[in-house]
Amino acid sequence: MESSMFCYQCEQTLGAKGCVKSGVCGKNANVANLQDLLVYELKGVGFYGQKAIDKGLPIDLETHKFVVDAMFSTLTNVNFDEEHFVHYIKHADKIKEELKQKVADIPDNIPEAAIYRAPETMEDMLKDSKRAGIMVDENLDMDIRSLRELLIYGFKGMAAYAHHALILDKYDDEVHNFFYKGLAATLDNTLTVEDLFNLNMELGKVNFKCMELLDAANTGAYGNPEPTEVLVTKKKGPFIIVSGHDLKDLKLLLEQTEGKGINIYTHCEMIPAHGYPELKKYKHLVGNYGGAWQKQQEEFDGIPGCILMTTNCLQKPRDSYKDRLFTTSIVGWPDSPHIEEVNGKKDFTPIIEKALELGGFTEDEPEKKILVGFGHHATLSHANEIIEAVKSGKIRHFFLIGGCDGARPGRNYYTEFAEKTPQDTVILTLACGKFRFNKLYLGTVAGLPRLLDVGQCSDSYSAIRIALALADAFDCGVNELPLSLVLSWYEQKAVGILLTLLSLGIKDIRLGPTLPAFITPNILQVLVDKFGLKPISTPDEDLQAILGK
Template sequence: MENQMFCFQCEQTLGGKGCVKHGICGKSPEVAGLQDLLIHMLKGIGFYGQKAIEKGIKIDDETNKFVIDAVFSTLTNVNFDPERFVDYIRKASEIKNELRDLAGEIEGAIPSAALYVPPATEAEMLEAAKEFGVMSDQSLNEDVRSLRELMIYGMKGMGAYAHHAHVLGKMDEAVSNFFYKGLAATLDSNLEVGDLIGLNMELGQVNFKCMELLDGANTGAYGHPVPTEVLITKKKGPFIVVSGHDLKDLKQLLEQTEGKGINIYTHGEMIPTHGYPELKKYPHLVGNYGGAWQDQQKEFDGLPGAIVMTTNCLQKPRDSYKDRIFNTGIVGFPEIGYIKGSEGVKDFTPVIEKALELGGWTEDEPEKKILVGFGHNTVLSVADKVIDAVKSGAIKHFFLIGGCDGAKPGRNYYTEFAEKAPEDTVILTLACGKFRFNKKEFGSIGELPRLMDMGQCNDAYSAVKVAAALADAFGCSVNELPLSLILSWYEQKAVCILLTLLSLGIKNIHIGPSLPAFISPNVLQVLVDNFNITPISNVEADMAAILGEEALA
């Protein structure tokens, strides 16, 4: 069945306007339609959930988990399986009815999304979904639509962080409650531009709490990351490559492969896990294979090992490795092996058997290593050295160069920026954007390496915590530090991190490689006027503007 689609939630969107026939990410029109219908259902859930919360009623953790996971499932490069979305929609209908009963009598009008009952079959759902796309209401004010979508995409990003936290048993009522508030707000026709800007800033504040929760969950379970050299070349023998972001999945796989002669390699955003004491203690966690998510089809092509995708960053698998890639958790793709869990425990036997069957690489490569493990605990433990280096003039400036990587032209900007950063500057980096330059040699300033990998996009809290601590030490605001944020974005986790930075009052952010298609010109102007957000231009001009202004000051 042919289905219409419109999607502009990620940076790769067609022509900078929107994918209308098939998602560049690989998302089919059918999956796009079912995601639209699921978001419509979640808005109705938000309405009833918010009414219950306003009456002082506490929503149970299982319902909160469903809402968080369902929102997360619609984030770019997470789930491409129509059957999984049909199940989500059916479950959403049950949850909505339960929350309607929980909320009790409601005064005033009830929006149609709250009253909506989805069809029973996938075919009927696909037909119905045409009514609920992003652009379905042509009468909606462009700026209101822009801010509603900004909030929805921010919640998709926060859904990822909240999901990882609750996998490790950590939930926060304020974080869970905002999903209902935010979703309900997208149905409220009384909210104008100013109201929606305020709600997006509130989302940023809540996401900071969520990232703090996740940081505590990760470090509580696996210890604080420490500087660690990571092998980035191949070793002989059977192996499994683990991609995504989920530390618990990696830990269980390490436990289940111990003593079996299988090497474990991280991929993409999993590379920072080598710095965690409770993960790095396994000697068969041998190294990292490959780079960022957008290269996986090339890197996994005919790979003589098994692959596990733990969360987002999945691409459509090629036939050459369909038989050896496995999904788990929220991740989904039709006709691909799936590792289920029961009460938080997963059995990776099919992955292990496939790795042993394939045999792995037949010889070792010459060793090459890079350094990871500069979370906030490590950086702040040498804060005195950092402060002394700044006061002596040994360090003139800090650049945080990081964010999402992607395939779109223009991302070589970030490589060039890192390469041209003066030798008296320090480069902090996080998320998969670092793969543009993390294998290059940058040297050191005294005892401090010039390149410090602060972790996953999930670890953005570390960067904020370090910036705040430095600001306190120098008795100034973060905006007055010799610190510039040079950020790349691709999907919705970057959106909620940006909202967090803005909600904390952080200004002068340089962002690229292109601006979001869902941000209207008027909303963009508000961000420029209030936060001096600046699109990247070229490295020489941007570097001169940053360092030149500092020199003049």
């Protein structure tokens, strides 16, 4: 059974308006509609969860974990498996009823999402999904819808960070309780535009705490990232490419492949792993393969090795490598082999055996390396030199150029912008947007590389920490620093990060390559008036506006 859909949560949505037959990301209409129904169920969970919190009743960690994982599974390029969402909808329905029983006395005016009970079959779920679509209420005020969707997409992004922290046993009640508050708020018809705007700003602040939690989880488990040279060319031998963000899965795979003659490469969002002492100590973690996520179909085409997708950034696999692409955790593609966690453990034997069978690359490529590992700890260890270089005029300006990458034309802007930045400026970069220029040699300034790779979107906390520390050092606000943010966005983690930056009062952010389809003109004007948010233009024009010459 196939049907129509509506989704505009990512930057590449069709015609910058919305996907209506299938997603540009690769999801079919059934998956899109089941995702809508799952979010609808989670809003009901939020309603009862907030009632429980109001009564001082505890919500168990397993419920927190489910809400986070379920939200994360609806983020762009995570899971394309219809059966996965059927299972999640049933589980959400069960949790909703359990919370309802916990709360006991429920008022009469309950929203439909809280009353709704999911059917047993996918066919009936797809029929019911019509009640859950974004545009189901044609009479809803456009600005209210815009702010509700902005909140939902911010939650999807925050869920990704909370998921990774939870895997390493780090969680915070304030972070998790806000999911219930925010999800419940999207059902409350008494909330005004101002109320919802303020909730989005609150989400930004909570997301900052969530990213801080994840930073503590990663550095606690794997040490503080260190500047490290990473091989970006191929080595002879069997191999497994690890993509996504889950450092724990990478660590487990490194442990299980040690001594087996298999080279492990990171891919895309996993590249920061090379900077962590507890990961880079494995000698068979040999380098990084390929570029940004949207090039994987071409770069993985017919490769004589395996791929492990640990979180998002999955595209529809071509037949030439579908049998050697394995998923794990909440990632899924129909009929692709999936490695489950059983009793808290994962057995990577199937992917290890497949990699050995395929044989790998037959020869080494000439070596080329790039530098990663400039997280807040490493960068701020040079704070005195940086401050002195700014005071003496050796460093004129800092640019944070980063965010998501994607296939839409216009993203070459970020390559050109980086290339045209003057030699007395420093570029901080993070997330897969950096693959537009991270293999360029841009020289040094004041004894430091001009290009400092802070990490991936999961490491955005590092970039913010660096900016806040510099502001403290110069006894000024972040907006008074010689710092400009030039960001690219694609999916919902970028939405969460943008809300965090705005909630911290950071102004004059340039955003591209297009502005979100779910932001109405009125809401956009508020963001422009309040925060100076602006679209990118051309590298020359934007550099002229920033530097004044």
